[in-house]
Amino acid sequence: LSGAVFDLYKKDGTKLASGLTTDAKGQIKVNDLKPGDYYFIETTAPAGYQLNNSKLNFTVEFQETTKVATVSATNAEKTGSVVLNKTDSDTGKALSGAVFDLYKKDGTKLASGLTTDAKGQIKVNDLKPGDYYFVETAAPAGYE
Template sequence: TTAPKHYDLNKEPIPFTITKSQADPISVTATNSLTKGAVELSKVDDVEGTALKDAIFKITDMNGNDIRTELTTNVHGKIYVSDLRPGDYQFIETKAPEHYKLDSTPIKFTIKKSQKEKFQVTATNSLTEGSVELIKVDDINPDTKLSDAVFNIVDAKGKIVRSDLTTDKDGKISVSDLRPGDYQFIETKAPTGYDLNVKPIPFPIT
């Protein structure tokens, strides 16, 4: 009629029979389940904070045993699991949303006994970064590569995201870790003997 603290009431009747001339007590066993708790994961872009759908996670215990698998974030970037026995767990991402890098760092959480509120965790992903290569040449003789030109890269908001990039002996600058977006190369120092080219060189990372 009343369950132990932290446990669900077990309404299943436990039948037993007292027989005539019974000398010894009969033994019956009753079980209770710990009251289960809930967790909600929110998946967002690490920079813009926008919700990310179609990320796939599993929940494991702290020994790495799978408890739930193939949990997919919905259009609001959410995963909701409501039937976890109290204990220590971790979310592990197994598939990143489209265009994003997988973040396999475990996200630990604990379901406490008699926990009434859902436990909330947040997971982030970074967009898969792209690369760009600039080649600096003489405007009349493009086979002549120009070293020691210095550039900045600015984003669409005019913020400098890379500075003091210098062309090498082959006239090249390579940058490999740019988040998708629109950018411009801005020359800040011309090669020796050349005029500064102040015209921005736009390029997108898709």
């Protein structure tokens, strides 16, 4: 992931660098660190991802041949929710018992048999950013 921004600290909490941004390969390279213990803290997550603010510890060892210490950081994609409200077109009254399928924009079915509750609602959580649509598969009793 490119565009993640990190600060670099010594183990004792001394900030050594800030604004270190991952490149197109998702990497940050820091040269000329003396042997010792360090950590990165992510300060800005890439667009569409949640911030991972845990300490990412690593050690630079004394060595006679060059050895690169590596640290891995992961980010979870941000997710959102959708609420569908089913109402009577004349009265505006909430309608329970309507059944829907949920699809991604490309036509991939994500869920089926989603039924409106007593408030006439269906709530779907943990959707990744993108375009979606509902298709009604069964109307409530007495409705088309």
